[in-house]
Amino acid sequence: MDIVFPLYPDYTALDAIGPYEVLSRLPGAKVTFVAAEPGVLRTDTGFLGISADAALADIDRADVLVVPGGTGTRQAMSDEGLVGWIRHIHGTTEWTTSVCTGSLLLGAAGLLTGKKATTHWGAKGELEATGATYVAERVVVHPDEKIITAAGVSAGIDMGLTLAAALAGDDVARAIQLGIEYDPQPPFDSGSEAKADQATVERLIEIMT
Protein backbone atom coordinates (compact mmCIF):
# COMPACT_ATOMS: atom_id res chain seq x y z
CA MET A 1 0.00 0.00 0.00
CA ASP A 2 1.66 3.20 -1.23
CA ILE A 3 1.10 6.11 1.17
CA VAL A 4 2.46 9.43 -0.08
CA PHE A 5 3.04 12.68 1.83
CA PRO A 6 3.84 15.75 -0.31
CA LEU A 7 5.95 18.43 1.42
CA TYR A 8 6.42 22.05 0.37
CA PRO A 9 8.22 24.99 1.98
CA ASP A 10 6.90 25.97 5.43
CA TYR A 11 4.70 22.94 6.10
CA THR A 12 3.84 22.06 9.73
CA ALA A 13 5.70 18.94 10.88
CA LEU A 14 3.05 17.40 13.16
CA ASP A 15 0.42 17.65 10.39
CA ALA A 16 2.44 15.02 8.54
CA ILE A 17 4.07 13.09 11.39
CA GLY A 18 0.81 12.40 13.27
CA PRO A 19 -0.77 10.38 10.44
CA TYR A 20 2.65 9.04 9.37
CA GLU A 21 3.15 7.47 12.80
CA VAL A 22 -0.21 5.69 12.52
CA LEU A 23 -0.29 4.75 8.83
CA SER A 24 3.34 3.62 8.56
CA ARG A 25 2.46 0.82 11.00
CA LEU A 26 -0.29 -0.65 8.80
CA PRO A 27 0.61 -4.11 7.49
CA GLY A 28 2.03 -3.71 3.96
CA ALA A 29 2.47 0.06 4.22
CA LYS A 30 5.14 1.80 2.18
CA VAL A 31 5.40 5.50 2.98
CA THR A 32 7.13 8.07 0.78
CA PHE A 33 7.73 11.75 1.48
CA VAL A 34 7.93 13.74 -1.75
CA ALA A 35 8.48 17.34 -2.84
CA ALA A 36 9.10 19.34 -6.00
CA GLU A 37 12.70 18.19 -5.78
CA PRO A 38 14.21 15.58 -3.44
CA GLY A 39 16.12 16.94 -0.46
CA VAL A 40 15.56 18.37 3.00
CA LEU A 41 12.58 20.73 3.35
CA ARG A 42 12.33 23.04 6.36
CA THR A 43 9.15 23.39 8.40
CA ASP A 44 7.27 26.62 9.14
CA THR A 45 9.38 27.22 12.27
CA GLY A 46 12.63 26.78 10.35
CA PHE A 47 14.00 24.59 13.17
CA LEU A 48 13.35 21.22 11.53
CA GLY A 49 14.09 19.63 8.19
CA ILE A 50 12.50 16.47 6.80
CA SER A 51 13.90 14.60 3.84
CA ALA A 52 11.78 14.38 0.71
CA ASP A 53 13.01 11.14 -0.77
CA ALA A 54 11.44 11.52 -4.22
CA ALA A 55 10.34 14.24 -6.60
CA LEU A 56 6.66 14.82 -7.36
CA ALA A 57 7.50 13.89 -10.95
CA ASP A 58 8.70 10.46 -9.78
CA ILE A 59 5.33 9.57 -8.27
CA ASP A 60 2.36 9.03 -10.58
CA ARG A 61 0.01 7.17 -8.26
CA ALA A 62 -0.76 6.46 -4.60
CA ASP A 63 -3.16 4.35 -2.63
CA VAL A 64 -3.31 6.99 0.08
CA LEU A 65 -2.42 10.66 -0.26
CA VAL A 66 -1.93 12.74 2.90
CA VAL A 67 -1.55 16.50 2.36
CA PRO A 68 -0.23 18.41 5.40
CA GLY A 69 -0.83 22.11 6.07
CA GLY A 70 1.33 24.91 7.37
CA THR A 71 1.95 28.61 6.97
CA GLY A 72 3.32 27.83 3.50
CA THR A 73 -0.03 26.54 2.25
CA ARG A 74 -1.18 29.91 0.89
CA GLN A 75 1.95 30.17 -1.27
CA ALA A 76 1.62 26.53 -2.27
CA MET A 77 -1.99 27.05 -3.43
CA SER A 78 -0.72 29.03 -6.40
CA ASP A 79 1.92 26.42 -7.25
CA GLU A 80 0.23 24.58 -10.12
CA GLY A 81 3.08 22.05 -10.12
CA LEU A 82 1.94 20.89 -6.68
CA VAL A 83 -1.80 21.53 -7.03
CA GLY A 84 -1.96 19.83 -10.45
CA TRP A 85 0.01 16.89 -9.06
CA ILE A 86 -2.48 16.54 -6.18
CA ARG A 87 -5.38 16.63 -8.69
CA HIS A 88 -3.71 13.94 -10.80
CA ILE A 89 -2.76 11.68 -7.89
CA HIS A 90 -6.28 11.96 -6.49
CA GLY A 91 -7.47 10.22 -9.66
CA THR A 92 -5.43 7.18 -8.63
CA THR A 93 -6.00 6.98 -4.85
CA GLU A 94 -8.14 4.87 -2.63
CA TRP A 95 -8.20 7.75 -0.13
CA THR A 96 -7.17 11.38 -0.50
CA THR A 97 -6.72 13.14 2.82
CA SER A 98 -5.53 16.38 4.39
CA VAL A 99 -4.57 17.73 7.79
CA CYS A 100 -4.99 21.35 8.91
CA THR A 101 -4.65 23.82 6.01
CA GLY A 102 -3.74 20.93 3.72
CA SER A 103 -7.45 21.03 2.86
CA LEU A 104 -6.85 24.40 1.17
CA LEU A 105 -4.66 22.53 -1.29
CA LEU A 106 -7.36 19.92 -1.89
CA GLY A 107 -9.72 22.86 -2.39
CA ALA A 108 -7.33 24.58 -4.81
CA ALA A 109 -7.21 21.32 -6.77
CA GLY A 110 -11.01 21.48 -7.08
CA LEU A 111 -11.63 18.41 -4.95
CA LEU A 112 -13.85 19.99 -2.30
CA THR A 113 -16.31 22.03 -4.36
CA GLY A 114 -19.73 21.82 -2.74
CA LYS A 115 -18.46 19.42 -0.08
CA LYS A 116 -18.34 19.67 3.69
CA ALA A 117 -14.74 19.78 4.88
CA THR A 118 -12.61 20.92 7.79
CA THR A 119 -9.31 22.70 8.34
CA HIS A 120 -7.49 24.63 11.08
CA TRP A 121 -10.13 26.76 12.83
CA GLY A 122 -8.21 29.90 11.85
CA ALA A 123 -8.46 29.09 8.12
CA LYS A 124 -12.17 28.38 7.70
CA GLY A 125 -12.75 31.46 5.54
CA GLU A 126 -9.94 30.47 3.20
CA LEU A 127 -11.32 26.94 2.98
CA GLU A 128 -14.76 28.24 2.06
CA ALA A 129 -13.17 30.46 -0.62
CA THR A 130 -12.17 27.25 -2.43
CA GLY A 131 -15.83 26.23 -2.70
CA ALA A 132 -16.04 23.92 0.31
CA THR A 133 -18.43 24.25 3.25
CA TYR A 134 -16.47 24.43 6.52
CA VAL A 135 -17.73 22.30 9.38
CA ALA A 136 -16.21 22.55 12.87
CA GLU A 137 -15.52 18.83 13.13
CA ARG A 138 -12.24 17.14 13.87
CA VAL A 139 -12.39 14.60 11.04
CA VAL A 140 -14.77 14.81 8.05
CA VAL A 141 -15.13 11.64 5.96
CA HIS A 142 -16.70 11.42 2.50
CA PRO A 143 -16.90 7.66 1.97
CA ASP A 144 -18.21 7.96 -1.61
CA GLU A 145 -15.53 10.36 -2.84
CA LYS A 146 -12.89 8.71 -0.58
CA ILE A 147 -11.85 12.09 0.80
CA ILE A 148 -11.04 12.83 4.45
CA THR A 149 -10.14 16.25 5.84
CA ALA A 150 -8.88 16.82 9.40
CA ALA A 151 -8.84 19.93 11.59
CA GLY A 152 -5.66 21.65 12.80
CA VAL A 153 -2.24 20.03 13.28
CA SER A 154 -2.80 17.36 15.99
CA ALA A 155 -6.11 16.26 14.40
CA GLY A 156 -4.03 14.25 11.94
CA ILE A 157 -3.56 11.56 14.59
CA ASP A 158 -7.33 11.09 14.93
CA MET A 159 -7.65 11.17 11.14
CA GLY A 160 -4.87 8.60 10.82
CA LEU A 161 -6.66 6.19 13.16
CA THR A 162 -9.99 6.70 11.36
CA LEU A 163 -8.26 5.99 8.05
CA ALA A 164 -6.36 3.00 9.48
CA ALA A 165 -9.70 1.48 10.50
CA ALA A 166 -11.14 2.09 7.02
CA LEU A 167 -8.11 0.51 5.37
CA ALA A 168 -7.34 -2.40 7.68
CA GLY A 169 -10.20 -2.81 10.15
CA ASP A 170 -10.98 -1.54 13.64
CA ASP A 171 -8.83 -4.18 15.32
CA VAL A 172 -5.69 -3.03 13.52
CA ALA A 173 -6.46 0.63 14.25
CA ARG A 174 -6.96 -0.18 17.94
CA ALA A 175 -3.66 -2.06 18.03
CA ILE A 176 -1.80 0.87 16.46
CA GLN A 177 -3.44 3.23 18.96
CA LEU A 178 -2.03 1.03 21.74
CA GLY A 179 1.35 0.92 19.99
CA ILE A 180 1.63 4.72 19.96
CA GLU A 181 0.05 4.85 23.44
CA TYR A 182 -2.53 7.38 22.24
CA ASP A 183 -4.44 7.90 25.46
CA PRO A 184 -4.42 11.71 25.40
CA GLN A 185 -4.45 13.61 28.68
CA PRO A 186 -3.93 17.27 27.80
CA PRO A 187 -3.14 19.32 30.92
CA PHE A 188 -5.51 22.05 29.70
CA ASP A 189 -8.78 22.08 27.75
CA SER A 190 -8.20 24.89 25.29
CA GLY A 191 -7.69 22.89 22.13
CA SER A 192 -10.57 24.17 20.03
CA GLU A 193 -12.10 27.50 19.17
CA ALA A 194 -15.26 26.47 21.07
CA LYS A 195 -13.33 25.62 24.25
CA ALA A 196 -10.70 28.39 24.35
CA ASP A 197 -11.58 31.72 25.96
CA GLN A 198 -10.94 35.06 24.30
CA ALA A 199 -7.78 35.69 26.35
CA THR A 200 -6.30 32.45 25.00
CA VAL A 201 -7.11 33.44 21.41
CA GLU A 202 -5.46 36.83 21.98
CA ARG A 203 -2.40 35.24 23.58
CA LEU A 204 -2.03 32.94 20.57
CA ILE A 205 -2.16 35.88 18.18
CA GLU A 206 0.54 37.61 20.26
CA ILE A 207 2.78 34.53 20.19
CA MET A 208 2.35 33.99 16.46
CA THR A 209 3.07 37.56 15.39
Place this chain on the structure above:
Amino acid sequence: MDIVFPLYPDYTALDAIGPYEVLSRLPGAKVTFVAAEPGVLRTDTGFLGISADAALADIDRADVLVVPGGTGTRQAMSDEGLVGWIRHIHGTTEWTTSVCTGSLLLGAAGLLTGKKATTHWGAKGELEATGATYVAERVVVHPDEKIITAAGVSAGIDMGLTLAAALAGDDVARAIQLGIEYDPQPPFDSGSEAKADQATVERLIEIMT
Protein backbone atom coordinates in the same frame (compact mmCIF):
# COMPACT_ATOMS: atom_id res chain seq x y z
CA MET B 1 15.92 29.39 25.12
CA ASP B 2 17.92 26.52 23.61
CA ILE B 3 15.85 23.35 23.17
CA VAL B 4 17.81 20.36 21.95
CA PHE B 5 16.56 17.03 20.56
CA PRO B 6 19.19 14.29 20.13
CA LEU B 7 18.46 11.75 17.39
CA TYR B 8 20.04 8.32 16.91
CA PRO B 9 19.37 5.49 14.46
CA ASP B 10 15.83 4.04 14.62
CA TYR B 11 14.19 6.71 16.79
CA THR B 12 10.39 7.15 16.63
CA ALA B 13 9.45 10.35 14.81
CA LEU B 14 6.35 11.34 16.81
CA ASP B 15 8.28 11.02 20.10
CA ALA B 16 10.27 14.04 18.95
CA ILE B 17 7.78 15.88 16.75
CA GLY B 18 5.01 16.00 19.37
CA PRO B 19 7.01 18.07 21.88
CA TYR B 20 8.84 19.91 19.05
CA GLU B 21 5.51 21.22 17.72
CA VAL B 22 4.61 22.57 21.17
CA LEU B 23 8.00 23.83 22.40
CA SER B 24 9.12 25.41 19.12
CA ARG B 25 6.21 27.86 19.50
CA LEU B 26 7.37 29.18 22.89
CA PRO B 27 8.46 32.82 22.74
CA GLY B 28 12.25 32.92 22.36
CA ALA B 29 12.59 29.23 21.53
CA LYS B 30 15.49 28.01 19.43
CA VAL B 31 15.24 24.31 18.60
CA THR B 32 18.14 22.19 17.37
CA PHE B 33 18.09 18.56 16.27
CA VAL B 34 21.46 16.91 16.84
CA ALA B 35 23.09 13.52 16.30
CA ALA B 36 26.52 11.89 16.46
CA GLU B 37 27.17 13.45 13.06
CA PRO B 38 25.03 16.00 11.19
CA GLY B 39 22.92 14.62 8.37
CA VAL B 40 19.63 12.82 7.77
CA LEU B 41 18.74 10.10 10.28
CA ARG B 42 16.09 7.52 9.44
CA THR B 43 13.32 6.58 11.85
CA ASP B 44 12.46 3.11 13.12
CA THR B 45 10.14 2.49 10.16
CA GLY B 46 12.83 3.49 7.66
CA PHE B 47 10.27 5.57 5.73
CA LEU B 48 11.24 8.96 7.13
CA GLY B 49 14.42 10.94 7.55
CA ILE B 50 14.92 13.99 9.76
CA SER B 51 17.91 16.27 9.44
CA ALA B 52 20.27 16.52 12.41
CA ASP B 53 21.63 20.02 11.94
CA ALA B 54 24.53 19.76 14.41
CA ALA B 55 26.82 17.14 15.91
CA LEU B 56 26.59 16.18 19.58
CA ALA B 57 30.12 17.55 19.92
CA ASP B 58 28.93 20.97 18.74
CA ILE B 59 26.44 21.29 21.60
CA ASP B 60 27.74 21.67 25.15
CA ARG B 61 24.63 23.01 26.87
CA ALA B 62 20.86 23.31 26.59
CA ASP B 63 18.06 24.93 28.51
CA VAL B 64 15.76 22.05 27.63
CA LEU B 65 16.78 18.57 26.54
CA VAL B 66 14.16 16.27 24.97
CA VAL B 67 15.24 12.65 24.41
CA PRO B 68 12.94 10.66 22.12
CA GLY B 69 12.58 6.88 22.15
CA GLY B 70 12.29 4.24 19.46
CA THR B 71 13.30 0.71 18.64
CA GLY B 72 16.88 1.96 18.42
CA THR B 73 16.98 2.93 22.09
CA ARG B 74 18.35 -0.42 23.27
CA GLN B 75 21.34 -0.11 20.90
CA ALA B 76 21.76 3.56 21.84
CA MET B 77 21.91 2.69 25.57
CA SER B 78 25.33 1.16 25.04
CA ASP B 79 26.58 4.14 23.00
CA GLU B 80 28.60 5.99 25.62
CA GLY B 81 29.09 8.87 23.15
CA LEU B 82 25.35 9.55 23.33
CA VAL B 83 24.72 8.50 26.95
CA GLY B 84 27.72 10.47 28.24
CA TRP B 85 26.59 13.50 26.23
CA ILE B 86 23.10 13.26 27.80
CA ARG B 87 24.70 13.05 31.27
CA HIS B 88 26.85 16.11 30.54
CA ILE B 89 24.08 18.20 28.99
CA HIS B 90 21.78 17.36 31.92
CA GLY B 91 24.26 19.23 34.12
CA THR B 92 23.47 22.41 32.16
CA THR B 93 19.70 22.17 31.62
CA GLU B 94 16.73 23.79 33.21
CA TRP B 95 14.67 20.73 32.28
CA THR B 96 15.77 17.29 31.07
CA THR B 97 12.94 15.30 29.52
CA SER B 98 12.17 12.11 27.64
CA VAL B 99 9.38 10.57 25.61
CA CYS B 100 8.64 6.84 25.36
CA THR B 101 11.80 4.72 25.65
CA GLY B 102 13.86 7.91 25.70
CA SER B 103 13.66 7.41 29.48
CA LEU B 104 15.85 4.30 29.10
CA LEU B 105 18.59 6.65 27.89
CA LEU B 106 18.08 8.95 30.88
CA GLY B 107 18.25 5.80 33.02
CA ALA B 108 21.43 4.61 31.29
CA ALA B 109 22.92 8.03 32.04
CA GLY B 110 22.19 7.42 35.73
CA LEU B 111 19.61 10.20 35.98
CA LEU B 112 16.66 8.13 37.18
CA THR B 113 18.18 6.00 39.95
CA GLY B 114 15.66 5.65 42.75
CA LYS B 115 13.19 7.93 40.98
CA LYS B 116 9.67 7.35 39.73
CA ALA B 117 9.56 7.57 35.96
CA THR B 118 7.51 6.45 32.98
CA THR B 119 8.14 5.04 29.50
CA HIS B 120 6.28 3.10 26.81
CA TRP B 121 4.12 0.52 28.60
CA GLY B 122 5.98 -2.25 26.77
CA ALA B 123 9.37 -1.15 28.19
CA LYS B 124 8.63 -0.87 31.90
CA GLY B 125 10.91 -3.79 32.81
CA GLU B 126 13.80 -2.26 30.90
CA LEU B 127 13.19 1.08 32.61
CA GLU B 128 13.26 -0.54 36.03
CA ALA B 129 16.52 -2.29 35.11
CA THR B 130 18.14 1.16 34.97
CA GLY B 131 17.26 1.75 38.62
CA ALA B 132 14.04 3.74 38.14
CA THR B 133 10.62 2.85 39.53
CA TYR B 134 8.08 2.61 36.70
CA VAL B 135 4.73 4.30 37.26
CA ALA B 136 1.86 3.94 34.78
CA GLU B 137 1.35 7.67 34.38
CA ARG B 138 1.35 9.69 31.19
CA VAL B 139 3.71 12.42 32.38
CA VAL B 140 5.91 12.20 35.50
CA VAL B 141 7.41 15.47 36.74
CA HIS B 142 10.24 15.82 39.27
CA PRO B 143 10.25 19.56 39.95
CA ASP B 144 13.33 19.42 42.19
CA GLU B 145 15.53 17.48 39.79
CA LYS B 146 13.91 19.22 36.79
CA ILE B 147 13.30 15.90 35.08
CA ILE B 148 10.14 14.93 33.18
CA THR B 149 9.48 11.54 31.61
CA ALA B 150 6.52 10.83 29.33
CA ALA B 151 4.83 7.56 28.37
CA GLY B 152 4.78 6.13 24.84
CA VAL B 153 5.08 8.11 21.59
CA SER B 154 2.03 10.42 21.57
CA ALA B 155 2.47 11.25 25.29
CA GLY B 156 5.15 13.71 24.20
CA ILE B 157 2.42 16.18 23.22
CA ASP B 158 0.99 16.15 26.75
CA MET B 159 4.53 16.38 28.15
CA GLY B 160 5.28 19.31 25.84
CA LEU B 161 2.26 21.25 27.08
CA THR B 162 3.12 20.50 30.72
CA LEU B 163 6.66 21.72 30.12
CA ALA B 164 5.47 24.76 28.16
CA ALA B 165 3.38 25.77 31.18
CA ALA B 166 6.37 25.32 33.52
CA LEU B 167 8.60 27.40 31.25
CA ALA B 168 6.25 30.16 30.12
CA GLY B 169 3.03 29.97 32.14
CA ASP B 170 -0.33 28.31 31.77
CA ASP B 171 -1.66 31.04 29.46
CA VAL B 172 1.08 30.44 26.89
CA ALA B 173 0.61 26.67 27.08
CA ARG B 174 -3.14 27.07 26.58
CA ALA B 175 -2.53 29.32 23.56
CA ILE B 176 -0.16 26.79 21.99
CA GLN B 177 -2.72 24.03 22.59
CA LEU B 178 -5.24 26.13 20.66
CA GLY B 179 -2.65 26.81 17.94
CA ILE B 180 -2.07 23.11 17.34
CA GLU B 181 -5.81 22.46 17.83
CA TYR B 182 -5.09 19.76 20.40
CA ASP B 183 -8.61 18.71 21.23
CA PRO B 184 -8.10 14.97 20.88
CA GLN B 185 -11.00 12.78 19.80
CA PRO B 186 -9.57 9.31 19.21
CA PRO B 187 -12.06 7.09 17.35
CA PHE B 188 -11.22 4.21 19.74
CA ASP B 189 -10.28 3.94 23.41
CA SER B 190 -7.43 1.45 23.32
CA GLY B 191 -4.51 3.81 23.93
CA SER B 192 -3.16 2.38 27.18
CA GLU B 193 -2.36 -1.03 28.59
CA ALA B 194 -5.19 -0.57 31.12
CA LYS B 195 -7.77 0.22 28.43
CA ALA B 196 -6.80 -2.22 25.67
CA ASP B 197 -8.16 -5.76 25.72
CA GLN B 198 -5.99 -8.84 25.30
CA ALA B 199 -7.00 -9.25 21.63
CA THR B 200 -5.69 -5.74 20.92
CA VAL B 201 -2.37 -6.50 22.64
CA GLU B 202 -2.04 -9.70 20.60
CA ARG B 203 -2.92 -7.89 17.36
CA LEU B 204 -0.22 -5.30 18.08
CA ILE B 205 2.39 -8.01 18.65
CA GLU B 206 1.35 -9.59 15.30
CA ILE B 207 1.68 -6.26 13.48
CA MET B 208 5.05 -5.47 15.01
CA THR B 209 6.66 -8.82 14.30
